[in-house]
Amino acid sequence: MTTFVKATQAYQQGQRTLPGRYYNAPEIWAEERERIFARRWICVGRSAELAQPGDYAVRTAGGESVIVVRGQDGTVRAFYNVCRHRGTRLCEAERGRLSETIQCPYHAWTYTLDGTLIGAPHMNEVAGFDKRDYPLHQVALAEWEGFLFITLAEEPEPFARAFAPLEGRFSRFNIASLRSAGRIDYDVHANWKLVFQNFSECLHCPIIHPGLAKLTPYTSGENDLFDGPYLGGYMVITAPGGSLTMSGRACAPAVGDLPAEDQHRVYFYTIFPNLLLSLHPDYVMFHTLWPQAPDRTRITCEWLFHPDAFGQPGFDPDDAVRFWDETNRQDWHICEQSHAGIASRAYQPGPYSPREGISAAWDREFLRAIGHAR
Ligand code: FES
Ligand SMILES: [Fe+2]
Numbered sequence: 001m002t003t004f005v006k007a008t009q010a011y012q013q014g015q016r017t018l019p020g021r022y023y024n025a026p027e028i029w030a031e032e033r034e035r036i037f038a039r040r041w042i043c044v045g046r047s048a049e050l051a052q053p054g055d056y057a058v059r060t061a062g063g064e065s066v067i068v069v070r071g072q073d074g075t076v077r078a079f080y081n082v083c084r085h086r087g088t089r090l091c092e093a094e095r096g097r098l099s100e101t102i103q104c105p106y107h108a109w110t111y112t113l114d115g116t117l118i119g120a121p122h123m124n125e126v127a128g129f130d131k132r133d134y135p136l137h138q139v140a141l142a143e144w145e146g147f148l149f150i151t152l153a154e155e156p157e158p159f160a161r162a163f164a165p166l167e168g169r170f171s172r173f174n175i176a177s178l179r180s181a182g183r184i185d186y187d188v189h190a191n192w193k194l195v196f197q198n199f200s201e202c203l204h205c206p207i208i209h210p211g212l213a214k215l216t217p218y219t220s221g222e223n224d225l226f227d228g229p230y231l232g233g234y235m236v237i238t239a240p241g242g243s244l245t246m247s248g249r250a251c252a253p254a255v256g257d258l259p260a261e262d263q264h265r266v267y268f269y270t271i272f273p274n275l276l277l278s279l280h281p282d283y284v285m286f287h288t289l290w291p292q293a294p295d296r297t298r299i300t301c302e303w304l305f306h307p308d309a310f311g312q313p314g315f316d317p318d319d320a321v322r323f324w325d326e327t328n329r330q331d332w333h334i335c336e337q338s339h340a341g342i343a344s345r346a347y348q349p350g351p352y353s354p355r356e357g358i359s360a361a362w363d364r365e366f367l368r369a370i371g372h373a374r
Contacts, residue, residue, distance in 0.1 A: 002169070002224045003224060004222035004223065004224045004233060004234070005222055005223060005224075005226070006222055006223075008354035008355065008357055009223060009226055009357065010223060010226035010227065010231075010357030010358050010360070010361045011352070011353075011354040011356075011357035011360065012357075012360065014351075015351075015352050015360040015363070015364075016349035016350060016351055016352065017197075017349045017350050017352065017363070018193070018349060018363055018366075018367075019349055020342050020343070020347045020348075022191075022193065023191040023193065023194070023294060023295075023339060023342050023343070024191075024294050024295070024342075024343055025294070026294070028294070028370075029293070029294045031370055031371075032291070032370060033062050033063050034062070035369060035370050035371055036273050036366075036369050036370060037061055037062035037063070037152075037273065037274075037291070038061070038062030038063070038064070038152045038153070039062075039151065039152070039153045039156075040151060040153075040162075040272065040273050040369070041142065041149040041150070041151045041156070041157075041159060041162055041163075042059075042061045042062075042149060042150055042151065042273070042274050043147050043148070043149050043271070043274055043275040043286075043288050044057065044059045044061070044066070044068055044078075044148050044149065044150050044288075045057060045059070045068075045147070045148055045288065045300075046146055046147060046148065046180065046302070046304075047076060047143055047146050047147070047148050048146060048179065048180065049095075049180075050068065050069065050070040050076055050148075051070075052070065052097065053070050053071060053072045053073075053074065053100075053113065054069070054070065054072075054097045054098040054099060054100065054113065055069070055070050055095075055096075055097050055098075056068060056069035056070070056091060056095065056096060056097070056098055057069075057094065057095045058081060058091050058092075058093070058094055058095065059150070059290075060290065061150060061152065062152045064080060064081075064152055065080070065081035065082075065089060066078050066079065066080060066081060066139050066150060066152075067079050067080075067081050067090065067091050067102070068141070068148060068150065069098065069102070069113050070113070071112075071113040071114050072100060072112075072113055072114075073114070075114075076141060076143070076148060077113070077114060077115065077138065077141060078138065078139035078140070078141040078150045079115055079136040079137060079138055079139060080136065080137040080139060082136075082137060083104040083106065083109055084109065084117060084134035084135070084136065084137075085104060085106070085107055085109045085120070085134075086106065086107070088104055088105065088106040090102050090103075090104050090105070090111075090136075092105070098113065100112070100113065101113070101118070101119075102136075103119075107121060108121055109121075109134075111135070111136050115135045115136035115138055116131075116135055117131040117132075117134045117135055117136075118131065120134070139151070139152060140153070140156045140159075142159035144159070144163055144166075145170060145175040145176050146175055146176035146177070146178065147175075147275070147286075162229075165225065165228065165229075165230055166230055166271070170267075170277075170279065172256045172257060172258055172259070172262065173255050173256045173258075173279050173284060174255050174256035174257075174306070175255075175279075175284055175304070177307060178255060178283075178284055178304035178305060178306060178307070179304060179305060179306075179307045179309075179310060180302050180303065180304055180305075181283075181303050181304070181305050181310070181317035181321070182302065182303050182317060182318075182321045183300060183301065183302040183303075184300075184301050184302075184321070184325055184328075185298065185299070185300050185301075186298070186299040186300075186301065186328065186329075186332055187296070187298055188296070188297045188298070188299055188332040188335060188336060189295055189296055189336045189339065190295065190296075190297060190332070190335035190336045190338065190339035191291075191294055191295060191297065191339055191342075192274075192289050192291040192297040193363075193366060194335045194338050194339055194342075195276075195287075195289055195297060195299065195331075195332075195335055196270055196276075196289075196359075196362050196366075197356075197359040197362060197363070198331050198334065198335050198338075198359075199268065199270060199276050199287075199331075200231065200232075200270060200356070200358040200359040200361075200362050201355060201356045201358060201359045202218040202235065202355075203218065203353065203355040203356055204334065205218040206218055208330045208331065208334050209327050209330055209331075211323070211326065211327070212244065212327055214248075215237060215238060215239070215242060215243075215244055215248055216235045216236060216237055216238065216244065216266060217235075217236065217238065218235075219355075220235050220236035221233055221234045221235035221236055221265075222234065223357075223358060225269065226357065226358060226361055227361055227364075227365075228365060229271070229272035229273075229365055229369075230269060230270070230271055230272065231269065231270045231358050231361055231362055231365070232267065232268045232269035232270055232277075232358065233267065233268070233358075234265040234266060234267045234268070235265070235266055235268070236264060236265060237264045237265060237266055237281070238264075240264065241263075242264070243266075243280050243281055243282050243283075243320070244266055244280055244320070244323055244324070245319040245320045245323045246319050246322050246323045247319050249319075250281060250282040251282055251283070251315070251316045251317060251318075251319035251320050252282040252283055252305045252306060252309040252312075252315050252316075252317065252320075253282065253306050253308065253309050253312065254281050254282060254306070255279075255280075255281070255282065255283060255284060255304075255305070255306050256306075258281060262281060263281050264281070265281075266278065266279065266280050266281075267279040270358075270362060272362075272365060272366075272369065273289075273366075273369065274288055274289045274290070275287070275288055275289075276288075276289070280320070282305070282320070283303055283304060283305050283317070283320050284303075284304040285301065285302070285303050285304070285320070285324055286301070286302055286304070287299055287300065287301045287302075287328075288300045295339055295343075299328075299332070301324065301325075301328055303317060303320055303321050303324070305317060
């Protein structure tokens with residue numbers, strides 16, 4: 001049974017924002033890479049994006065380029081993008097479709113989609129060479145609600161254990177079977193943590209998002225996850241039959257068989273360390289974050305709808321996409337302004353208010369993850 005508490009419940013008196021070095025120092029950036037992005041389960045997108053055998057996507061996590069590819073047997077696997085001959089990157093494009101093999105562009109070592117080396121020109125002339133000794137280096141992969149996750153950890157925390165707090169929590173939203181109607185990539189000149197902190201509070205909503213504030217009061221809602229790697233809760237959609245769209249109305253049939261209370265709620269969750277999940281009655285939006293540098297983050301935003309919605313009269317995914325594209329840009333801009341101010345020598349950690357309890361809880365989790373918790 002899920003228990004919701006007031007939005008201010010997560011608040012602990014006295015907590016301040018993080019010191020400036022957490023947003024700018026190269027040492028912190030290096031520690032984040034090792035202890036968070038090379039260790040945790042990272043969301044790399046949707047399983048449905050790799051619809052056919054041979055479909056692949058290349059993602060960079062923890063500073064490593066990883067190929068995620070659907071095999072001939074239908075299974076999705078992940079491999080380091082590193083040839084076993086002389087190390088060359090195997091795939092250069094961000095996404096595409098391979099034939100039945102992955103062939104290195106340098107000297108044509110050839111691997112099946114499950115990573116087995118099957119071709120290595122002239123290596124039969126090398127004493128003792130055995131192709132079986134040179135499969136691609138595999139990366140652990142798991143699927144949850146139609147999302148794919150990888151981890152570079154040598155001994156990863158079992159996915160089921162890491163995601164136990166979320167097990168079954170969103171079943172009614174049918175997320176695994178939803179279909180994407182749009183994706184927008186953003187390049188944001190701000191540290192990735194500012195994006196999480198921003199997503200975790202709506203104190204800024206009346207000021208930054210006048211359009212959003214009209215549809216859902218910033219003081220509404222309660223949280224059911226307010227400590228640990230997964231945080232969030234819901235806000236109330238004021239208008240009956242409403243949603244967070246340009247028109248203010250639902251733009252598609254419900255994503256699942258939702259109980260009455262969910263028909264006027266939008267749920268926002270942060271899934272440490274790179275996924276933001278927003279569950280509306282009529283669509284699910286998710287963001288994945290890709291830190292590029294201490295002051296740069298690539299963000300992908302995607303909108304998912306009930307598969308039956310496509311082709312139905314009145315289905316207007318753009319109503320949702322345009323609403324959030326505008327809202328996203330307002331957020332990215334203020335995150336960039338925030339990053340710029342934090343870079344000043346005058347910046348000092350400031351006090352969080354009870355309306356920023358989830359942002360503060362996110363910081364605590366971040367400090368635990370990087371090993372700096374007091
Ligand atoms: S480096 Fe890949 S075949 Fe030579
Ligand atoms: Fe915002």
